[in-house]
Amino acid sequence: MSTKSNRPNGNDQGKQNIRHEPGPGMSLADLALLAIFITSLVLVPMALFAMGEESGPAASLKYLLVGFAAAGAAYGVNRFAVDRLAPLHALGFRMAGVVAVTAILLTGSGTALGSFTGIVFHSVEIKTYQVAGQEMTAFIGSVNDAALVAERIGPTVNGIADGIGQTESCEVSSSCLSQNGAGGRGPMSRALGSASAQAFSVAQALQAGEQERDRQLEELNRLNAAYHEVLADGGRAVSERRAALQALHAEVRQVASALTEAMPMALVQSFARSLREGASLPGDPAGSRVLSGYLRGHGDALAEQLDRLPDTALVAPAFPDRPGMIEVLQFLPAYIAIAAIVIVGELILPLSLYLMTYMQRVREIEILERAPSIASRKDPFEGLINRSDRNDSDDDGVSS
Numbered sequence: 001m002s003t004k005s006n007r008p009n010g011n012d013q014g015k016q017n018i019r020h021e022p023g024p025g026m027s028l029a030d031l032a033l034l035a036i037f038i039t040s041l042v043l044v045p046m047a048l049f050a051m052g053e054e055s056g057p058a059a060s061l062k063y064l065l066v067g068f069a070a071a072g073a074a075y076g077v078n079r080f081a082v083d084r085l086a087p088l089h090a091l092g093f094r095m096a097g098v099v100a101v102t103a104i105l106l107t108g109s110g111t112a113l114g115s116f117t118g119i120v121f122h123s124v125e126i127k128t129y130q131v132a133g134q135e136m137t138a139f140i141g142s143v144n145d146a147a148l149v150a151e152r153i154g155p156t157v158n159g160i161a162d163g164i165g166q167t168e169s170c171e172v173s174s175s176c177l178s179q180n181g182a183g184g185r186g187p188m189s190r191a192l193g194s195a196s197a198q199a200f201s202v203a204q205a206l207q208a209g210e211q212e213r214d215r216q217l218e219e220l221n222r223l224n225a226a227y228h229e230v231l232a233d234g235g236r237a238v239s240e241r242r243a244a245l246q247a248l249h250a251e252v253r254q255v256a257s258a259l260t261e262a263m264p265m266a267l268v269q270s271f272a273r274s275l276r277e278g279a280s281l282p283g284d285p286a287g288s289r290v291l292s293g294y295l296r297g298h299g300d301a302l303a304e305q306l307d308r309l310p311d312t313a314l315v316a317p318a319f320p321d322r323p324g325m326i327e328v329l330q331f332l333p334a335y336i337a338i339a340a341i342v343i344v345g346e347l348i349l350p351l352s353l354y355l356m357t358y359m360q361r362v363r364e365i366e367i368l369e370r371a372p373s374i375a376s377r378k379d380p381f382e383g384l385i386n387r388s389d390r391n392d393s394d395d396d397g398v399s400s
Contacts, residue, residue, distance in 0.1 A: 033353065043111075051324065077103045078108075090364075112345075120338060132320050152308075164196040192291070202268055272303045276295075
């Protein structure tokens with residue numbers, strides 16, 4: 001009787017040992033891809049809700065659908081790359097690797113940008129309004145500086161008006177400026193009287209605007225403080241703070257415009273130019289030179305005060321629009337840690353899963369290629385088994 005061995009041969013045993021059988025349940029790669037999908041499914045619509053200016057059920061449905069489509073597309077690309085393209089790449093189909101890596105980078109970059117925006121958008125919006133508040137504070141500071149210069153110009157104009165008036169009286173009484181005659185009202189005194197009246201008119205305009213200027217400056221400082229209080233109120237929604245900040249910004253512009261009108265700098269500058277241009281006396285060149293030199297001295301003193309005014313026009317900065325994607329990226333250095341975490345989750349992790357799957361498949365192929373040579377080796381117990389079979393056969397023959 002012959003005995004047959006039921007053990008598999010070496011070739012079958014080698015193939016059985018390297019056969020890739022997926023375990024029950026979800027693998028770690030499946031869990032990782034699902035986690036990426038859920039994260040994108042939450043953060044991408046969040047970015048759309050934060051940046052979108054539409055509201056209502058229709059807008060909400062649109063944001064959810066777009067976010068789901070983006071997250072689903074990224075999940076589909078990652079899943080197909082890991083499950084289908086990685087084995088093809090391992091078999092030598094290099095184009096599969098190029099397509100897989102390119103697709104992961106493109107979809108991952110989109111979802112990473114959306115996720116990053118959804119996380120930091122409100123913070124970026126607040127920072128944008130903080131920058132606007134700093135610009136507004138600088139503008140109010142410039143207005144204050146201009147007001148201080150205007151306050152110093154008032155006494156200068158008053159001094160010029162008094163000086164010209166006294167010179168006029170002196171000219172009428174003793175011709176002290178013209179040195180021609182023994183007084184009386186002539187061309188010189190009339191020209192001085194005209195300049196004195198203009199000077200007093202400018203001084204009165206400055207005095208009339210002084211009280212209004214002080215009140216407007218106090219209002220500007222109050223509005224500026226209120227702006228920063230609203231900005232720092234973390235208990236209010238960003239949309240509510242934006243509306244309040246816009247209202248305060250509009251008030252600041254109105255008060256600044258009223259303050260500019262309360263400071264008659266254009267009138268003062270025109271008066272300074274007329275003084276520096278001098279005056280002419282008909283038929284009296286010598287008297288014209290004396291009078292022009294006298295008036296020009298006052299005009300130079302006034303122009304020196306005016307030169308201290310800001311060179312640029314006092315225009316309030318515009319309130320910023322709601323930030324967009326470009327503005328969010330401009331604040332990237334401030335949120336580099338969050339950006340790094342998002343990039344790891346949306347880009348590095350899918351690429352790592354693809355590369356690890358590719359390396360696993362390459363290793364399996366190498367083992368498959370080595371399996372026939374391993375299986376062809378002779379089993380050291382095979383001779384003993386065969387010899388035992390032959391002995392049993394011989395014994396049967398003798399017995400028979």
